[in-house]
Amino acid sequence: MREAGPIYGAETVGHRGTHWGALLFTLLVAATLAGAVVTRPWAPELSPDVTAPVARASAAPSASATAAPTAPPASAIAGELVLQTAPPVIVLGATTTIELRYRNTGTAEWRRATASEIRLGVVGRTLDEEMRVEWLHPERPAAQSEAVVAPGQVVNFIFQVKGTQRGTFRLELRPVVDGVTWLEGKAVMIEITVQ
Secondary structure, three states: OOOOOOOOOOOEOOOOOOEOHHHHHHHHHHHHHOOOOOOOOOOOOEOOOOOOEOOOOOOOOOOOOOOOOOOOOHHHOOEEEEEEOOOOEEOOOOEEEEEEEEEEOOOOOEEOOOOOOOEEEEOOOOOOHHHEEOOOEOOEOEEOOOOEEOOOOEEEEEEEEEOOOOEEEEEEEEEEEOOOEEOOOOOEEEEEEEO
């Protein structure tokens, strides 16, 4: 059994990382369709090795509700790195902020808290739990902060890490629309040094 994820109190149960993310997504969609304001993004269902997003079944809206936005096709999703903060060097016990910015070069809008939300995903090994400060999920350090990122606009990914042990830690990151596609191109390598 894997550790419980930090999102929404979602408990990880079963084998290979099955969790309550799909149920929470369904509840958030239903609440949104009913007119409630949802301030936290839905929890993605990720494959255990996080090498690819996992498509999940979507809940059918009630007859009286308006259909939730659907995910854009993978061919409409593209972006390019425009800013990366310098590799952080932090003191043991300190916390630092890391920022990446990507320009939307595709034809689809990225909309926060919908199936077209863009997130920053970990490619390969993630950091230890103690180093991840309020990440969405162990393999998703951040999601877009903007409500809508239209083609040509820039998305900001901001997240924090804490220096819990001395050493150099490498974190490979790449934007992803969960259940649809990863952005093409090389992953960004962030080297974190804790002194």
